[in-house]
Amino acid sequence: MLKRFFLLCSGADLELLQKCANGEQNKYAGIGATVFFTALMATIAAAYALYTVFDNIYTAIFFGIIWGLLIFNLDRFIVSTIKKRESKRQELVQVLPRLLLAMIIAVVISKPLELKIFEKEINQILLTEKNQMTLDNKTQIAQQFTPEIDKINSEITSLKDEVTTKENEVNTLYETYIAEAEGRKGTKLIGKGPVYKEKREKHDAALAELNQLKKENTEKIKQKEIAIANLVENQKLKETQTQPIISSFDGLMARVNALNKLAWLPSFFIFLLFLAIETAPIFAKLISSKSEYDYKLENHESLVKTWIQQQVHQREAILQTDINLNDKVYSDLKTEEELYNYKQKMARNLMKLQADSFYKNQQEIL
CATH class of the missing domain: 1.20.5 (Single alpha-helices involved in coiled-coils or other helix-helix interfaces)
Structure with a gap:
């Protein structure tokens, strides 16, 4: 029963094969087995590739089976349409387009399996790229908020400098009326005379202005600090919102690009393996005698x-x-x-x- 199934997979005429020798039947059973297992590998490869796209195992298996049946039909068609001719040149002419199609099929089958075989190395490359993308994303988002934050910080500094300047002015006035009272400066008369009172009034007025300025600037600084806090919060919120996009950067195209960054020799040998499997029935019929x-x-x-x-x-x-x-x-x-x-x-x-x-x-x- 298994032999008959493989003969069916080979695309040969079963009625004619039944009249042939057992060795002839075994040859075509081997060709049919190659076609079947190639389609099976294509199903596995397509299912894995589609799972990275849909992230749903049932959908991936369903479309993987459809893809496997398509490859099975193509391989069976390729093998069954190769006929022995009187001239090797004629055989080569009919084989060339089929070889090209077989090479395309080999690439399509081998690439998803390479992604699975080198999954750990690909994950490491993707992790490095995600980390770099996270840093770049934070830098780009910061560039949107940093100018505004720096502007508000500069305004806060100006308000604080304004208070400091006023404090220095008040301290100077304080030193002036104290020195007048002690007779060290001004009229150099010890005591609290008219000049002392005038300078004291100037100091008291400046002190009142300082207190008022402190009160106003403190309120302004508080509002500006709240604005900075809101900007920082918005910046972090935007980073949080964009992070899932970076975290999900592991689709099929990203994995193929990561695979291309690995050493080419192992991938090339895997491709050669599937190319040999895919073209084996073709070469078997090409080099075999009638x-x-x-x-x-x-x-x-x-x-x-x-x-x-x-x-x-x-x-x-x-x-x-x-x-x-x-x-x-x-x-x-x-x-x-x-x-x-x-x-x-x-x-x-x-x-x-x-x-x-x-x-x-x-x-x-x-």
């Missing part, structure tokens, strides 16, 4: 071809005979007097009817 099955298939095709040619020739002969008979019949009819008189009578009646109809139409018009 076998029993080939002769029987050629004989069967020759019988069908001959029968078709006979049928076509027979139909052409019938057509030509019918044409000749019709020509002779109508040629003989041309010389018959009875047929001539009958047609003349009918033509005369037709012309009378036409004349009567024309006359009636003219009367209606008038």
Whole structure:
């Protein structure tokens, strides 16, 4: 039963193979097994590749099976359409397009399996890229908020400098009226005279202005610090919102690009392996000599071809005979007097009817 299944996979004529030797059947069973297992590997490869896309095992398996059946059908078609010819050159000409198709299939099958085989190395490359993307993302987001934050910090610094300048002014006035009271500066008279009172009033007025300025600037600074805190919070929120995009950067294209960054030699050998598997049936039929099955298939095709040619020739002969008979019949009819008189009578009646109809139409018009 398994042998018959593999023979079916080979695309050979089962009725002809049943009449062939056991060795011939085994050869085509081996070809069919290669076609089947290639399709099986294609199913696994496609299922894994689609799982990285859909992230759903059932969807991946469903479409993987469809892809495997497609590859199975293509391989079976390629193998079954290769026929032994009288000339090796003719065989090579018919094999070349099939080899090209087999190479394309080998690439399609091998690439997803390479992704699975080198999964750990690919994950390491993707992790490095994600970390770099996270840093770049934070830098880009910071560039959107940093100018505004720096501007507000500069305004806060200006407000603090304004308070400091006023404090220095008040301290200077304080030192001035104290020195006047002690007689070290100004009038150099010890005691609290009129000049002392004037300087004290200036100090007290400046101190009141300082207190008011501190109160106003403290409120302004508080508001600006709240604005900075909001900007920082928005910046972190944007980083949090964009991080899932970076975290999900492990799709099929990202993994293929990461695979291309690995050493090419292991991937190349895996590709060669699948190329050998895919082209093995083709080369097996190409290099093998004409076998029993080939002769029987050629004989069967020759019988069908001959029968078709006979049928076509027979139909052409019938057509030509019918044409000749019709020509002779109508040629003989041309010389018959009875047929001539009958047609003349009918033509005369037709012309009378036409004349009567024309006359009636003219009367209606008038």
